[in-house]
Every structure is written in C-alpha cells, then in structure tokens.
Amino acid sequence: MFDGFRKIWRGLMRMFGYTTLKNIVGKDVTLSEQMIGAINEWKAMMTGQADWITDYVRSLKIEDGICREFADAVLIEMESNVSIEKLDKIYQKSIADLNENLQDGLGLGSLVIKPIGENKAEYITADKFIPITFGDDGKPTDIGFLTIKRMGQNDYYTRFERHYFVNGNLTIENKCYHSQDPSDIGQQCSLESVEEWADINPGPVTYPGMNQMDFGYYRNPIKNKVDGSACGVSIFESAKELIKKADIQGARLDWEYESGERAIHVDDRALKADKKTGRLGVAKLNRRLYRGLNLEDGKDRELFKEYSPSMRDDAYKRGLEEYKREIEFNVGLAYGDLSDVQEVAKTATEVKTSKTRKFNRVTSIQNNLKDCLTDLVAGLAFYNGLYNSGYEFSCDFKDSILVDEETERQQDRADVAAGFMQPWEYRAKWYNEDEATAKKMVAQQADVIE
Template sequence: MFERVKKWWRGVKRMLTVQTIKKVIGEEISLTPDMLTSIEKWNDMLSGRAEWCEDYVTSLKIEHGICREFADVSINEMEASVSNEKLNDLFQSAIEELNENLQDGIGLGSLIIKPLGKDKVEYITADRFIPIHFNDDGKPDDCLFLQIKPRGDKYYIRAERHSIRSGNLTISNRAFESNSASELGHEINLSDVPEWAGFPEEVSYIGMDRMDFGYYRNPVKNKIDGTPCGVSIFDSAVELIKKADIQGSRLDWEFESGERAVHVDERALRFDENKGRNQNTQYPSMPKLNKRLYRGLNLQGKNDEELFKEFSPELREQGFINGLEKYYRQIEFAVGLAYGDLSDAQYVEKTATEIKIARTRKYNRVTAIQKKLKDCLEDLVAGIAFYNGMYTSGYEFTCKFNDSILTDEESERQQDRQDVSMGAMPLWEYRAKWYGETEEQAKANVQQPAEVIE
C-alpha cells in the first residue's frame, strides 16, 4: 500500500503542477516544474534512490549525514519558550519531534509546521505543499496543502488553501475523486468523504494578519528558478555525492573481487552420484570450507603439483579510501560543514588556521539556519495561539542558541594545553593536532628550542 501511495503521489505532483493546478487555483503559482523536479531529485537521494544508484552502485547515505549534522548542531542547545504557561506547554509538545523533521526540511529545502486544531501539529516538507505566492519577506502568504486518501481503486484528494486576503486569513477546502494516478479527477462534495464532512468550504478570520503556521526555508540562494522556494542544503554537492557513492562502490568491489580463492583441477574433486538431477549426472565436491574458496578448472597437461593453485590478489584499498576521503572533504566544503564531520579526521592534513576557518564556515551556516528556524517557531507559536483563542492575549516568545561550535574548540585547546603542562600529553601530539603537522614534523619541531604554546 505504501509503495502504491508513493507512486500515485508522484503522479499527482506532476499532474498538478503541469496540467491542472493552475486551473484549480485560477492563477499562477510560485512552484515551477524545475523546482518540482529538484525536490523529487533531493527526495530520491534521501531515499537512496538517486539516478546513479543502480547496478553495483549503492547510496552511502551522505545526504542523511549532512542533514543530521546541521539539525543536531542547530538545535542541540536551543532554548525556546513562551511566557504564557498554557501556550508554552502546547509549544513544547509541538517541537518534541523537531529534530527528525528538521532534517527532512533541511534536505528538501523547506518545512511547514502547521497546527491541527488546538493541541496538535503536523510537519509538512516541501514535497507535500504547493506555495502559490510569497510575501516580500519570502514567506508564503498563499499556500495549498493536499491530503490523499486511497480507497480501493479510487483516490480522494482534499485541497486545503490558506491565504491572506485583505489583511484577513482565509481557509478554503475542495475535494476531488480520481480513478487514475495521473489525473486529479472530478470535484465532489466534502461530505462525500465522511472524515471531511466537517470541513468548511471557506471561512475567513478577521484580524489574523499572518499565516497560521510556521515556515522554515534553508538559507541557500535559489539558483534553480529564482523563486523564494527553499533549496536543499546539499544541492551544491550533488555531483560530488554522486562521485562519492560511485567511489564507495569501487571500494566494495575491491574487497569483493580480492577474496581469496583456490583454482582446483577437476582431478582433485570428488564426484557425488547421489546429488545429480538424474542417474547420469554427477556433481563435484570438496571438503567442507567456504563455498567461495574453491573454483574448478580444467588444468589438463599440468603435473600433480599444480592440481591446486591459490588466487590471492593484492588489495589496493588504500587508494580507493584516499579518493573517497577526498570527496568527503570536498562535500564538507561545498555544503558548509567542518573538516572531519564526514571525513576521517586523520586524513585531514590542514593547518590550525585552515581548520579554524572551516569551523567558522560551519558556524556561519548553522547560525543562518538558526535564524530561519527562530522565525519559523515564532510564527508557529502565533498559529497555536490563534487556534486557542489567544492570538491577541499578549505573550512573549524567546529563542536562544549557543555558539558551541567555536567555544568547544577553544575549550578543547585549553584542556590540551593543561595536559601538556602536566605531562599527560606529549608536546609533539599537541603540535600535530593544532598546527596540522605530521607526526614526523611535530617531533622534529619539538627538538628545537622551547616555544611558547599559543
């Protein structure tokens, strides 16, 4: 059922944006075919179904690592609260699953956190809503949400539109029935689907001058279609991720193809008549060992000493590993991560200054994500307050983030200085770690006159 829904959902997205959505909305929309194609590409990559993941190439899930790292660091030490006790309880409950959903939002470019009544919220990623129009701040002020209910051979779709009109929030609902995965079908009454019978066709809320949900968008320039639609955090590294996945598969093949085998002449094999498909068929066998260890060959003309010949090629894995690590570092640079977030730190031959610059780069990217997230959560609180009749009641929302990316580095360095002073850490190891020197260089440098550790 799940695969069937996913297949149909892809068909609906293509059909809505290319053929029908303008007719349903009655006007132009901000979601372009180019952006939809990109969202589908990012979604496939996150699902391990990138276009290059076929035959022997499998995904290394680098995209997951990127999104998880940015989400973890961004909200790890977040302190957010509302001054009103009731609103704060509802808000804290709403963000319990923020981390895992923010990962999806970072991967697909944008995320909406939408209240469902008074005490529940729904996380909606870019592949499940259609922005119709954006305001001057780059936030959607007209947006369409789709709810899909497959039943038997039919599909039911509810199109829920939220928009700001003349300074008021208007919410409308329309329902459709379809027999095909590529057609919207015909419009029906909301009451034809029991679960939707209570939804109003249209209702306006006077005085609600902002959307009733929080909208998060990655701080990444949209060079796909120039619209305010969000762009995946790893979009700039798609080709590098492709190369890394292929390189990873090469490494796997190097290990698989290098497995030890023994080429065995047929004269050294035993034949078991009892395992044949008929009385005239005989199958060779060897003493029980790994099934892949022996390979039968016809070595006629060779002497008995060559009945067994070992095949054990030399592995070249280090070259493949070095290449993969290089791709990891290039990906880290492209998306704004620090060296060592994806790559193995021991392969990163960088000076202390370069490492610090990389951490600063990550800090700047995370800070930008946090600013966008703060705006999203502030709007979410307004939406929760609205549905609980407290929109104009007066409350304060506070959200603070700690800059542990930089402070942790300085704390770690200070601790290492103390370890060197106590003799718990050799000076050459300190130099290798913080000055980016090799072990040989560091040991050679500490033989010189004593220096002041900075």
C-alpha cells in the same frame, strides 16, 4: 527488476505536475515545473533512489548525514519558550519532533509547521505544499496543502487546503478530489467522501483581525538557482554531483573487496561426482595445501591454483574521503563532519576556516528557524484565542561550533597538567600527528629533559 521497481515507486511518490496544480488553484502558481522536478530529485536522493543508484551502485546516505549534522548543530543548544504557560505547553509538545522533521526540511529546501486545532501541530515538507505567491519578506502569502488518503485498493482522495488573504485577513478553504490513479488528482468531490474530513468547513472562511499566516514557514538560507523563485533549495543541492561521485566510488570500493576475495581455480580433472547428489565437487583440503597437487605425468600440470590479487582499497578509500571533504566544503560543513577525521590532513588555519564556514551556515539556518517558530507560536495563539493576549516568545541558540583556538589550547594544556589529557593526545590534536608519531615525540622530549 530492481530498476523497474524504482520507476514504479518514483511514480507513486512524485508531486503532481505544474498544469495539474494550476488547474486546482485556478491561476498560475510560483511552484514551477523545474522546482517540482528538483524537489522530486532531492526526495529520491534522500530515500536512496537517486537516478544513479543501481544494483551495483548503492547510496552511501550522505544526504542523510548532511541533514542530520546540520539539524543537530542547529538545535543542540536551542532554548525556547512562551510566556503564557498554557501556550508554552502546546508549543513544547509541537516541537518535540523538530529535529527529525527539520532534517527533511533541510533536504527538501523548506518546511511548514502548521497547527492542527488547539493543541498540536503537523510538519509538512516541500513535496506536500504548493507556494502560490510570496511576499517581499520571502514568506508565502498564498499557499496550498495536499493531503492524500488511500481507501481500498485503488481509491485515492486528495484534500487541497488553501490559505490566503482577503482584504488583509486570513482566509481558508478546502476542496476534495477523487482518483483511482495516484499520479492523477482526478475529479472534485465532497469532503464527506472521507470520514475524517466530513466535519471540515469547505469555506472559504475569513478570520477578521488575523493578518498573518497561521503557521511557521522555514526556508533554507540558500539562493534559488533552480528557477530563481523564493522557493527553498535543498541544503545539498550544490554537492549533488559530488554525492553521485561518492556513491560510485563507494561501489568501486565494495567491488574491490568482493573481487579480491581469495578463490581456488580447480582443474576439471580434480572434480569428482558426489555419490548422493551427482554434483561435481572437490574434497575438502587442509588450508596449507592451497598451492596445488601435480599429476605424475611428467607435465607438472597443477590441478589447483590459488587466485589472490593484491588489494587496492587504500587508493579507493583516499578517493572516497576526498569526495567527502569536497562535499563538506560545498554544503558548508566543517572538515571531519562527514569524512574520517583521521584522514583530514589540514592545517590549523584550514580547520578553523572550515569551522567558521559551518558556524556561518548554521547561524543563518537558526535565524530562519527562529522566524518560523515565532510564526508557529502566533498560529498556536490564534487557534487558542490568545493571539492578542500579549504573549512573549523567546528563542535563543548558544553557539559552541566556533571556539577560540587559543582558549581551547590553554584549556588542553591545563588538562595535560592536571593529568586529564595525555601529552601525546595534545600533540596529536594540535600538531596534526598520528598516535605513533605523537608518542615518539613525547618520549624524545622526555629524554632531552632527563
């Protein structure tokens, strides 16, 4: 039943196929069938509906953890503003939900932040826009956006909004399609069929002087090995198989706990019928009488026998933590971002290398995001008549991921001297010792000094 529901649900969430998209646009599009399949797969993984998920194997939501960790690291110290106060207020309002939406963009490979009129913007993930062509800079020069509305029980309306250039100037047109099947775009109809779209100019409308797209486009800084195009690739694409293994390992751990629950095997002769219900059962026993009662028939046959197998959870946990560390390495996170930091038995050099790896990936994401936000501000300026106003946009990221190790050591020594940090905490951090060992070593040092 669960698998059947998943198949139906996936059918509702899938992007239209390549042939349908080509027919809508009227020509070939960059978004290939392979990319459509990959985007659908990434989306299924992010919603806990990956192909390997069953009643037995549940998603550990590692994909969410990866996207959340990167988004937090990218944005935690970001400072950005626009020099014109009116434009800055609109911009700040537009990026209020940037973190949660960037997480989706990281997971699906790309993201568009598109102004809606003068005072707000919307976030559009890769499953809802169609890259038709890209420029040499990797930004779309022709793109379509899909908005789907369901009206009544079985009526689906899809608005296709296309942005492209005519003689170097931005041109926008809108079309509407009606279908009674969410997986089929159906036939073209009037925009007036949907009340909210009735006032939209179908166009095409060209805006002289606007020589760039009116939105910000973000793409993950990862080479596309799905189809080789300029389309964005998920931040966790390289760790897809490892995530699958981790989910399955998590299921093994759950089963170890479930199957290892203590049980009592009861001989049929010990069961008695309940006078009220007629059901067979056994009288409640004191917990200390688990091991059983023997019949006085000379055979010493037990009526009750305890089942309490030894647990192997430590081995399963170690395996799961190892998968998590391999995932961290593959996607560019530091050790301990996903895995248990207490279980990370790495040298100081390895830890520093992992931090450098994360720093480099986060910096690349920040550079692409800055370009996206710069173009977003241009779009907001365009819709507010301020495109040629001479506004200035500032965006800075303060990087705290990579801290010089010796500087950090010196600060920790000062904290120990001032009493803000315990000596054993210093040893545990810098000598990779557990709490018990660190305290023992500190005590031994104190004895030597005395």
